[in-house]
Amino acid sequence: MxxxxxxxxxxxxxxxxxxxxxxxxxxxxxxxxxxxxxxxxxxxxxxxxxxxxxxxxxxxxxxxxxxxxxxxxxxxxxxxxxQMPSYQQETHDKWQQLLQPFFDEFALQCSSQPNGASxxxxxxxxxxxxxxxxxxxxxxxxxxxxxxxxxxxxxxxxxxxxxxxxxxxxxxxxxxxxxxxxxxxxxxxxxxxxxxxxxxxxxxxxxxxxxxxxxxxxxxxxxxxxxxxxxxxxxxxxxxxxxxxxxxxxxLCHEAKTSPLHRQALKSANAEHTALTNIFSGRPARGIVNRVMKDLGYIHMSAPAFPYASIEMTQLRSVAEKHNIDDFSPLWSGQNNxxxxxxxxxxxxxxxxxx
Missing domain, CATH: 3.20.20.70 (Aldolase class I)
Structure with missing residues (x-):
């Protein structure tokens, strides 16, 4: 044809x-x-x-x-x-408390960033x-x-x-x-x-x-x-x-800017397991299951509204990726990877x- x-x-x-x-x-x-x-x-x-x-x-x-x-x-x-919601400090206080053990692992101080949503x-x-x-x-x-x-x-x-x-x-x-x-x-x-x-x-x-x-x-x-x-x-x-x-x-195409960690995840056996999660941004999105998704649960009711949930998670992601760890990275992927x-x-x- x-x-x-x-x-x-x-x-x-x-x-x-x-x-x-x-x-x-x-x-x-x-x-x-x-x-x-x-x-x-x-x-x-x-x-x-x-x-x-x-x-x-x-x-x-x-x-x-x-x-x-x-x-x-x-x-x-x-x-x-x-619709851009207002930043709710009380919600973020609870979310930061929940994430504190992860921050402690990296001896990292979590900071509130009301204007940090990208x-x-x-x-x-x-x-x-x-x-x-x-x-x-x-x-x-x-x-x-x-x-x-x-x-x-x-x-x-x-x-x-x-x-x-x-x-x-x-x-x-x-x-x-x-x-x-x-x-x-x-x-x-x-x-x-x-x-x-x-x-x-x-x-x-x-x-x-x-x-x-x-x-x-x-x-x-x-x-x-x-x-x-x-x-x-x-x-x-x-x-x-x-x-x-x-x-x-x-x-994985040559022209894509997918990070080395993300490319590695897509080519690994872990890529077979994807799930919808709201913990990275506040809205459901499908990605390869990693540690933080397993530890917190894929959909967490305490996650701040989109796009504010990304503020705290990005801080964890940034320091973890410097150590070649993808535990806190949103490894977005469809099911047919x-x-x-x-x-x-x-x-x-x-x-x-x-x-």
Whole structure:
């Protein structure tokens, strides 16, 4: 079969939507990539993505400039759009007390940092900076920004996509004007895009979620979660997806900035065991199980709200990693990490369509 014929023969509207040669979107993965990975995927014919939720505006613009200088292909900028809660000192006091034994191991003094959260939601300041750029695609996690901000983005001609982890979330996104919906199966690595519920028992596998979403919405659906090779791509398209989003499979690619410790974990036998946890950031996210997840429990009710839980854990992570210890590192990974390859992202993107 000619590469891409199943995809574009079935849903030519998505080629118009994404402007790509292939129905492959590289998942934005904060902490393990920069523009280099996005550029490689764009050059291969997919939609490269840049995670922007932890970037300053200055760094964001520099990264976008690098993408535009390297390729004239479409690209995607990804942002969080969570509601930023207030810092609750009492909550952090309890959390720090719980973590104190770990700090004692390193003779480390835990410090309170009310302004230490690094994940900021999309806002008008970011929009001011991006308006002259008019990015081709912007994707959101945790729902959508408020109406005026969303309409501002769409006025640039930018296509807007966002993640849904349930049918209810997919219907909500469609009713609020997205151009496409990412159906995020529970297999996916990193943060769950859930925004209408905090109940992780509502999170289901892609094979169950995808056809339900496809049957209920009238916009293109992008499949995400556990897709790491051409068989996964074929299966997703057969279940009604118009495109796929692939993340974990790219984490060992040459262009990824995955740390040596994280790469080591992905290649180890421990990678077979992943779980959803909220202890690193305050929101459920899938990663390779490590010591702190086992010791505290994967989901802990005392964890501060997103993104503040990262303040204390980052302090432990920083000192532990200096000793080559990943006990306190968020080793984000999907369930299908056995398919990770140490090759160019260009080659991997082409292999995903080798059917």
């Amino acid at each position: 000619q590469q891409g014929s199943l995809f574009f023969g079935k849903d030519p509207l998505v080629k118009e939507l994404l402007g790509t040669e292939l129905p492959i979107i590289q998942s934005p993965m904060a902490g393990v990539q920069d523009s280099a990975l996005a550029i490689a995927v764009c050059q291969a014919g997919g939609l490269g993505s840049l995670p922007c939720g932890m970037l300053t505006i200055d760094t964001l613009l520099k990264e976008v400039a690098r993408i535009k200088a390297a390729t004239d292909k479409p690209y995607n900028l990804n942002f969080f759009c969570h 994940r900021m939601p999309f806002n008008h300041d970011i929009a001011d900076a991006l308006e002259p750029v008019s990015p081709p695609v912007i994707s959101f996690h945790f729902g959508l920004p408020e109406k005026a901000l969303l309409q501002r983005v769409k006025s640039w001609g930018t296509k807007v996509i966002s993640s849904a982890t349930t049918v209810k979330e997919a219907l909500w996104l469609e009713s609020h004007g997205v151009d496409a919906i990412i159906a995020q199966g529970v297999e996916a690595g990193g943060h769950r895009g859930m925004f209408l519920t905090e109940d992780i028992t509502t999170q289901i596998g892609l094979a169950a979620l995808l056809p339900q979403v496809v049957d209920r919405v009238n916009v293109p659906v992008i499949a995400a979660g556990g897709i790491a090779d051409s068989r996964g791509v074929q299966a997703a398209l057969a279940l009604g997806a118009s495109a796929v989003q692939v993340g974990t499979a790219y984490m 056995a398919s990770c390859k140490e090759i160019s992202a260009i080659e991997l993107t082409k292999q995903l369509m080798a059917f």
